[in-house]
Amino acid sequence: MSNKEILEKANLAITKGDYEGFLAFCADDTKWTFVGEQILQGKEEVRQYMATIYIEPPKFRVEKLIGEGDFVTAVGKISMKNKGGKIIDYSYCDVWRFHNGKMIELEAFVIES
Secondary structure (H helix, E strand, O other): OOHHHHHHHHHHHHHOOOHHHHHOOEEEEEEEEEOOOEEEEOHHHHHHHHHHHOOOOOEEEEEEEEEEOOEEEEEEEEEEEOOOOOEEEEEEEEEEEEEOOEEEEEEEEEEEO
8 A cells, every 4th residue: 555545544534533543554653743833742642632633523625645755745624623613624734754654754734724
């Protein structure tokens, strides 16, 4: 399976609310950097983030998916419900780094749109 295919399957798991299914595609020592916001280190921190932020499964619209070597870049829109129950739309650019078929690092640029 290519890195792009891995990311597509992982994202599909998220949209179905299968967060553990998504995490199966991540390395144990995965690192997520939300530029200008926060850094998550390891699966457990990502698991806690998802439990807090994904009140219900987010909806993705991937507009561009570019794979090169160990990297896959996804550009698109994501809609998520906030704690007040309002749907918020964001534009995002995620740069994923893969190692041995696992998502090991994310650099995410996310802005409300």
